[in-house]
Amino acid sequence: MKTASFATTALAVLSLAGPAAAQEKVMVGEPSWPGARIMSRIIGQVIETRLGSEVGYAPGANAVIFASMDGGRGDIDVHPDVWLPNHASYVEEYVEEKGSVALSAGSYEGRTGFCTPTYMAETHGITSVYDLATPVAQPLFDGDGDGKGEIWIGATGWASTNVHKVKVRDYGIETFLEPTTEDEAVFYARLKDAIEREEGVVFYCYSPHYVHALYDVTMIEEPAHDPAQYDMVQPDKDADWFNKSSITTGDPVKTVTVAYSGSLEERNPGAAAFLRQVEMEADALSELTYEVIVEGRDMEATVADWLAANGDLVDGWLGLN
Numbered sequence: 001m002k003t004a005s006f007a008t009t010a011l012a013v014l015s016l017a018g019p020a021a022a023q024e025k026v027m028v029g030e031p032s033w034p035g036a037r038i039m040s041r042i043i044g045q046v047i048e049t050r051l052g053s054e055v056g057y058a059p060g061a062n063a064v065i066f067a068s069m070d071g072g073r074g075d076i077d078v079h080p081d082v083w084l085p086n087h088a089s090y091v092e093e094y095v096e097e098k099g100s101v102a103l104s105a106g107s108y109e110g111r112t113g114f115c116t117p118t119y120m121a122e123t124h125g126i127t128s129v130y131d132l133a134t135p136v137a138q139p140l141f142d143g144d145g146d147g148k149g150e151i152w153i154g155a156t157g158w159a160s161t162n163v164h165k166v167k168v169r170d171y172g173i174e175t176f177l178e179p180t181t182e183d184e185a186v187f188y189a190r191l192k193d194a195i196e197r198e199e200g201v202v203f204y205c206y207s208p209h210y211v212h213a214l215y216d217v218t219m220i221e222e223p224a225h226d227p228a229q230y231d232m233v234q235p236d237k238d239a240d241w242f243n244k245s246s247i248t249t250g251d252p253v254k255t256v257t258v259a260y261s262g263s264l265e266e267r268n269p270g271a272a273a274f275l276r277q278v279e280m281e282a283d284a285l286s287e288l289t290y291e292v293i294v295e296g297r298d299m300e301a302t303v304a305d306w307l308a309a310n311g312d313l314v315d316g317w318l319g320l321n
Contacts (some may be wrong), residue, residue, distance in 0.1 A: 024053065024074070024264075024267040024268040024271075025053065025054040025055070025056060025074065026044075026047050026053055026054070026055050026056075026074075026077050026078065026264070026268055026271050027055075027056045027057070027058050027068075027074055027075060027076050027077045027078070028040045028043055028044045028047075028055060028056070028057050028058070028076075028077065028078045028080060029057075029058055029059075029060055029065035029068070029069075029076045029077075029078055029079045029080065030057045030058060030059045030060070030080075031059075031060070031061070031062065031065065031079070031080070031081060032059070032061075032155060032157070032158075032183075032184065033081070033155075033158070033184060034184075034209065034210065034289040034292070034293050035081055035208055035209065035285050035286075035289055036080050036081035037299065038285060038288045038289055038292065038299065038303065039080035039081045039258070039280065039285070040057060040078075040080040040081075041057075041299055041300060041303040042080075042280070042303055042306075042307065043078060043080050043258065043275070043278065044057060045300075045303055045304060045307055046274060046278075046307065046314060046317065046318075047271050047274065049307075050274075050314065050318060051268075051270045051271060051274065051318075053268055053270070053271055058075070058076045060076060061157040062079070062087060062090060062157070062158075062159060063090070063157075063236065064076070065079045066079065066090040066093075066094050066101065066259070068261075069094065069100065069101045069259065069260065069261035070094050070098060070100045070101060070261070071261075072100060072261050072262065072263030072267075073263075074263070074267065076261075077260060077261045077263070077264055077271075078258065078259070078260045078261070078275065079258065079259040079260070080258055081256060081258070082103065082256065082257050082258065082259045083110055083159070083160070083254050083255075083256050084254060084255045084256070084257070085232075085252065085254070086112075086158075086159040086160050086163065086254065087159055088234075089159075089234045089236055089237055090236075091103070091259075093236075094259075095259070099262065100261065100262050100263075101259050101260065101261060101262060102259065102260055102261075102262055102272075102275075102276070103257050103258070103259050104257050104258040104259075104260075104275055104276055104277065104278050104279065105276055105277055105279070106257065106258075106277060106278055106279020106280070107255045107256055107257040107279060108208075108255075108256050108279065108280050108281055108282045108285070109253055109254065109255070109256070109282055110206060110207065110208070110253070110254035110255075110256045110282065111206060111207045111219075111251075111253060111254065112160060112204070112205070112206040112251045112254060113204075113205060113206075113219050113220060113222060113250060113251060114129065114132075114151070114164075114202055114203065114204060114205065114219070114220040114222075115202070115203055115204075115205035115211070115217040115218065115219050115220065116200075116201065116202045116203075116217065116218060116220060117194075117195055117198075117201065117215065117216065117217055117218070118216045118217060118218045119198055119216075120140070120200055120201075120202070120218075121218040121220075124136075124140055124200075126140070126202070126220070127218070127220065127221055128220060128221045128222075129167075129171045129173065129220055129221065129222050130171065130172075131220075132151065132171070132173045132176070132177060132202060132220070133171055133172035133173045133175065133176060134176065135176060137149060137176050137177065138176040138177070140200040141177055141200040141201065141202055142200075143190070143194065143199065143200070143201065148176065148177070148178050149176055149177040149178065149200070149202075150177060150178050150179075150180050151168060151173060151177040151178070151179055151180070151202045151203065152179075152180050152181075152182070152187045152201075152202075152203040152204060153165055153167075153168060153179045153180070153181060153203075153204050154181060154184075154204045155181060155182070155183050155184045155187075156181045156183075159234060160204065160206070161181055161204070162232070162234060162235065162241070162242075162245075163232055163247065163251070164179075164204050165179055165242070166232065166242065166245045166246070166247045167247050170246060170247050170248050171248065177202070187203065188211075191203065191211075191215075195215055202220070205217065205219065206254075207282065207286065208282040208283065208285045208286035208289065209286065209289065210286060210289040210290040210293050210294050212286070213286065213287075213290045213294070214290070214294050222249065222250030222251075223248065223249045223250055224249070224250060225249050225250045225251060225252045225253075226249040227252075229246075229247070229248045229249040230247050230248075230249050230251075230252075231244075231245060231246045231247065232245050232247060233245045256280075256282075257279075258275055258278055260272065260275040273318075273319065274317055274318055277316070277317050277318075277319065278317045279317070284306075288302060288303070288306060
């Protein structure tokens with residue numbers, strides 16, 4: 001990744017860009033999930049401390065962030081955690097068709113599916129999605145006592161939530177378990193209580209994520225990913241997306257990268273050069289989310305400490321080694 005030719009180019013950009021361009025403020029989008037929030041601060045702190053530009057943070061859903069990057073006015077310049085193929089419709093529109101948004105060269109692997117506490121897998125034999133689509137599962141996961149179980153499929157606004165809504169239908173799970181979509185923080189408070197009482201709970205999960213370090217959970221088996229059995233239409237492509245989608249197979253392994261507004265090439269070329277090369281390791285991101293979410297460390301301080309301990313990696317992102 002860090003070739004001599006790129007280092008020369010990056011250094012030239014940083015040294016030759018005009019003072020106004022070098023100081024143009026960069027607004028980093030902040031999606032709601034923990035890994036994205038950590039990545040937003042990693043990106044923001046590098047731009048502030050190593051490139052000398054002002055940085056702001058803008059919470060927002062995926063659609064808002066991508067539309068803002070497309071606009072190129074500086075409302076939001078960066079999406080720190082783009083999951084593919086979950087966010088493929090945005091990439092197709094703004095990166096491939098319009099060319100107004102670019103993706104970083106680096107990426108990390110993500111995995112998604114459903115999880116349940118290991119005691120549910122061992123005691124009740126809940127190891128497959130098909131174990132959830134049975135009358136036996138219904139009372140095991142009935143947390144509110146209404147006679148029907150629940151399965152958390154993610155927060156409203158996540159592309160993955162739409163995917164897992166389709167899965168719950170097509171695996172036959174929704175006959176016995178009601179899909180819920182409350183905010184992640186609300187769900188994880190409920191998860192904590194359920195695990196402390198060793199009650200049944202099943203939920204959308206992904207890695208990197210602190211839940212795998214915090215609790216003993218088991219990822220539920222799904223059929224191996226088969227593109228022929230995985231037809232997902234997102235709402236921004238078709239209003240009748242739910243009826244036109246069909247998924248009876250597990251998710252593909254995800255590629256997670258950074259997206260940024262093409263306008264930064266002119267407005268802040270130093271930041272653009274950095275964003276082209278930034279990448280992350282899934283294990284490192286999981287550790288950082290654990291420190292912040294579980295151990296309660298200040299996010300800014302945690303990220304600053306990590307960046308200080310990984311100076312060589314950051315130098316590589318900046319084309320300096």
